[in-house]
Amino acid sequence: MKVTTLSENVVKKAPKDTCDTFCYDEELVQRVQPKVDEVLGVELIFKALSDATRLKIAYALTLENELCVCDVANIIGSTTATASHHLRLLRNMKLAKYRKEGKLVFYSLADEHVHQLVSIAIQHSNEV
Numbered sequence: 001m002k003v004t005t006l007s008e009n010v011v012k013k014a015p016k017d018t019c020d021t022f023c024y025d026e027e028l029v030q031r032v033q034p035k036v037d038e039v040l041g042v043e044l045i046f047k048a049l050s051d052a053t054r055l056k057i058a059y060a061l062t063l064e065n066e067l068c069v070c071d072v073a074n075i076i077g078s079t080t081a082t083a084s085h086h087l088r089l090l091r092n093m094k095l096a097k098y099r100k101e102g103k104l105v106f107y108s109l110a111d112e113h114v115h116q117l118v119s120i121a122i123q124h125s126n127e128v
Contacts, residue, residue, distance in 0.1 A: 048093040049118070053078070054086045058095065058109065058118045066108040 049055050056076050061067060067075070073083035087107050090096035095114050098107045109115050 044093060048089060048095060054090055057086055059122060061109045062115050062118050066106045069105050
């Protein structure tokens with residue numbers, strides 16, 4: 001009688017997710033390969049939004065057109081210094097913009113693209 005370990009059973013039952021033979025469509029590769037460099041720099045957007053606090057702030061800014069730094073701090077449960085730090089990073093990444101009104105600073109999302117990106121990510125997360 002052969003004794004099998006749990007890991008052997010898992011490996012045997014796992015579906016194979018690679019090709020059994022190496023081949024590729026040369027025309028397709030030549031058409032697509034030069035275009036993939038268009039993503040250069042885009043990873044920085046996702047890196048900025050990969051932080052849970054910044055994503056909460058961006059999401060809050062999809063719910064309201066504009067928020068004061070003090071309101072953002074209260075919404076995310078942080079100090080105004082922490083909120084300001086995250087908002088500044090979003091602004092530096094061109095994901096948010098701000099305006100001053102007297103002693104108050106108001107932030108909003110930079111444009112509709114950022115709004116859509118965050119909204120679609122939230123919607124996708126809710127559907128999976």
